[in-house]
Amino acid sequence: MIKAMMQAFTNLFKPVHTVKYPFEEDVVLPKDYRGLIEYSEDDCIFCDKCEKACPPKSIVFYQHPDGSKEYKYNAWLCIYCGECVRACPKPGEALWQSEKKPLSATKEQDVNNEWFVWQRAAAESRENHAAMKKAAKEKKRQEKES
């Protein structure tokens, strides 16, 4: 009993274990910390493999009618599991996992709504593209027959 009280008392004069996080940024992250996903659009071959592998669907590709693609990554939806990096055919060049700590979004950024708009637009663009392709195929087939 006395021993416990003594320890509780000495603990008063020990350094604190906690960090005042947003004001004091000296959080020591371990080596190989699973941080933000980073990418270089120039090296990407637009194979969609990362999109298919992503569990929370935080990478979404938009299909332009001319065949080119565009993608967006939602760092706030991401769970930083690294599945996309493992699925990527060019890991380290097109897509890699950094050791940076993800930042929190502010209200002004309006992350969620923007993302929903993008998701809907991307899904629609894909449907349109698929329909266009199908129509072109049909046309070709008809031309062949005639």
Next chain:
Amino acid sequence: MKKVVNIPLGSQHISLLEPIRFQFTTENEKIIEVGADVGFVHRGIEKACSETFEWKKVGYVVARVCGLCAITHSLSYTLAVERLLGYEANERIKYLRMLMVELDRIHSHMLCLAHVSENAGFEAMFMQIMADRELVMDIQEAISGNRVQFDYIAIGGVNRDVTPELVNMIHKNLDELRPKIDDLMERFSNNWSLSLKYKGVGVLTLDEAYIYNALGPLARASGLKTDVRAESSDFPYEDVGYEMIFESSGDIYARNMVRLREIINSITMCENIIDNLPTGEIIEKVKGKPEGEVVVRVEAPRGELFYLVKGSRKNFLDRVRIKTPTFSAIPAMMEVFKGSEYADAPAILASFDPCMSCTAK
């Protein structure tokens, strides 16, 4: 004349960590009847596993059932799927998975002990145990890359390897932790607030534990020798120095002692695993789609975790059923409450180490 009073505990209460609601019928101060409601944090994970997420991604979904035993959930699911695909992991993968599960057990038990001491009115001890727990959390963060959501176990292996620097770090932290646990053991057996006060409170007898299907440390404190680690052959636990720990009195004191001794045993196991890591690949390619039905049991920190996975060669599984240890132990918990004082209820509840987000999922 005795007067019967109904007193609710929860769903929001100062002594509760997570939402659970108990309805106590008390006679004077004695509890005579208990009702429990556990569904406050239902998130529909079982449904999401079979409708929203493909089978390859479900491992990441079930890891979010619980923050404390995330690794056990993803491990159980992965084992189930691997069994459906007819794949068996090599020794190195098994050892690495075992290491993470045991580290998880250490920090989960420490959290429970911290809350037990907090409920005894021992705030300083709570802070001290939580600070010591950081040693294990640091190891887990260094191994998996994240503090709570490890996402370490993948289908066909594990996502990251243990490097020589990591081995040194694990040894250093565990060596630092061991004397602290020995010290805690002394505190929990000699300090008045933590030992005498808790002796004979919240007793679950061996017969009751057997009838009401108690699991994990709750059962082992009553002397019921049940542990999935000893019963199943998924992992080579005997090779790394596992021993079953049990007490006989079945009160809060016995549960604390079981947890403390299990921590010591887990530290020994972790050291043995790290020293004797077999060589081999850490991840192997698994082909095919799950077909059939399989049941997997894994010992989580709180007891037996049960998974049923059913698939029929599709991208989406037919059924994922999760039965968590706290859910299975609720009848035993309710039995313990009967006959004890109402004032003891928060302390008894903390000693069960209930995990409501697991239970309601």
